[in-house]
Amino acid sequence: MTLAQFALAVNADTKWVQNASAGLGVYLAYSEGDARRLGLAKVIHETAGTPLRAAWEMAGPALAADPSAPIVSAESGDGSVRVAVDVDRYLCTFTAWLSRAYLHEPRRRGRPAVRERAPALSAESFGLDVSLIAANMRRPLAERLREADDAAELMNRFRLRRSG
Structure with missing residues (x-):
C-alpha cells in the first residue's frame, strides 16, 4: 500500500499521516492493519478531543476486542478518558475508506510504467x-x-x- 492509499484509508491527507507517525513515534508499515488502527485513533482523537497518542493506545485494544460485543469501551491507561466504540460500524466505515483508497488512488508522478509485451x-x-x-x-x-x-x-x- 502506498502512502497515498494509506492516507485515503485513514481518511486523512498524506502530511497528517506522516506527522502522526512522527508524533506517535511508531513506524507505520502502510498496511491495512496500521491504517485500521490509525483511522480509529484519528476518529477518537477528533471526536473525544483526546491526544493522538492516547487515542492510538485506546484504538489497539478496541480493535482486538471480541467481535461478538460490537460496542467496546476504550479507555486511557489511567482511566480518565472512556470512549464507547461501535467496532462493527467503524469497520464498515473503514472498509469504505479502504475501497476508496484502492480504487481512487491519486495518479503517481513520473514516467508511466513500462508496458509488458504481448x-x-x-x-x-x-x-x-x-x-x-x-x-x-x-x-x-x-x-x-x-x-x-x-x-x-x-x-x-x-x-x-x-x-x-
Whole structure:
C-alpha cells in the first residue's frame, strides 16, 4: 500500500499521516492493519478531543476486542478518558475508506510504467513455438468450436470404453 492509499484509508491527507507517525513515534508499515488502527485513533482523537497518542493506545485494544460485543469501551491507561466504540460500524466505515483508497488512488508522478509485451511475444522469446496457436486463431470461431466438440466427444467415447 502506498502512502497515498494509506492516507485515503485513514481518511486523512498524506502530511497528517506522516506527522502522526512522527508524533506517535511508531513506524507505520502502510498496511491495512496500521491504517485500521490509525483511522480509529484519528476518529477518537477528533471526536473525544483526546491526544493522538492516547487515542492510538485506546484504538489497539478496541480493535482486538471480541467481535461478538460490537460496542467496546476504550479507555486511557489511567482511566480518565472512556470512549464507547461501535467496532462493527467503524469497520464498515473503514472498509469504505479502504475501497476508496484502492480504487481512487491519486495518479503517481513520473514516467508511466513500462508496458509488458504481448504474451505471444513473451512465449516466443522464451523459445516456445506459437505458430500452431496463431494458425488456429486465424480459423473461424464456428470451425474451432466444432473441432473442440469433436475432441470432447472422442474423449467421452474413450472414457466409456475404459469404464465399461
